[in-house]
Amino acid sequence: MGTRVSYPYEVKMKAIEMRLAGVPVRKVMETLNIRNKTQVETWMRWYRNGEIHRFEQPVGKQYTFGKGPEYESEQSRLEKENRYLKQQIEVFKKVRRIGEEVVGQVAVDLIDSYKGKVTIQTICAHLGVPRSTYYRWKKLSTDEKSKTALEQKIGDLCKSNKFRYGYRKITALLRKDRLVNHKVVQRVMQKYNWQCRVKVKKRKATGQPYHVAENLMNREFTATQPLQKLVTDITYLPFGGKQLYLSSILDVFNSEIVAYSIGDCQDTTFVLDTLSQIDNLPEGCILHSDQGSVYTSYTYQRAVKAKGITMSMSRKGTPADNAPIESFHATLKSETFYLDGLTRTTTAIVEQTVREYITYYNNTRIQIKLNNQSPIHYRQLVG
Structure with a gap:
């Protein structure tokens, strides 16, 4: 031992x-x-x-x-x-x-x-x-324990409700048992990142657009000659293996698509490629778009002025201000992808479908407002 x-x-x-x-x-x-x-x-x-x-x-x-x-x-x-x-x-x-x-x-x-x-x-x-x-420390200690207990209660309520409630509703639940200020609850929830996770708060873009033009078109979608009034926009093509975008320019005179581009990135280069396809424009030509960042950018505005075009823009959140191009994009999808059930196909087929439809739309598809003529045929008859 x-x-x-x-x-x-x-x-x-x-x-x-x-x-x-x-x-x-x-x-x-x-x-x-x-x-x-x-x-x-x-x-x-x-x-x-x-x-x-x-x-x-x-x-x-x-x-x-x-x-x-x-x-x-x-x-x-x-x-x-x-x-x-x-x-x-x-x-x-x-x-x-x-x-x-x-x-x-x-x-x-x-x-x-x-x-x-x-x-x-x-x-x-x-x-x-x-x-x-x-005794002073004792009182502070009691207050601190009370604060800790409140934070624990707030955390339990947030977790039990799966973070579906904001600080106002959590305050309402707490007030069933105690008197508590909503600002205290808000600070605690912010401290521990317990805020409501159902709706993410939308934040405004920090940058300012280079140029926002007046709405010169003002929903007057009629013209007396070709290329007098043009409208442009971008639409999604979510039908292929990757997200594609279609940028189009439509002539209000006969609803003809005078330029378009298909790409996988909706940046300024993308819309500049569409703009570069139109030439020999009459004096006073108006090009109307929404207030998207690609259209309000310095590079795009410089290219528009170089072509002698006057820019016009829709009001924010008002798609009807650009109705002709919005209508064309909806018609394209309805008469191709949705009609044929092509909700998921290859990227190559998406591009081919869009190109073939625009050719059909400009040359073959008749419109009542054009006296039952296709856009190109109408332009030729009037010209």
């Missing part, structure tokens, strides 16, 4: 101090030459339970359960308990820096742990903290 080792009181208190400071058990054992880690764990248990008197008991000495060592007199017992208290507070001072840099919550916890054993005034005196300061 191995020899039992007795460690001095100072070694035990140093081990406690190191563990409270976060030093690993293995490091404590190496530094203080302690054989068994369970020994350190036992000392920590005694310390947390307030059984510091056991640090000085002889090896193998056992006291009656719940009682400490016997004392010669009551005065002796009080003096020894007072010394233990001072020693424990010293450990707190070293580890937690209590004293001049005292941490309120730590002091409150320490004083509360000795309530009923030692007076608050005595403990405060050992800590070097006025009793009034303890």
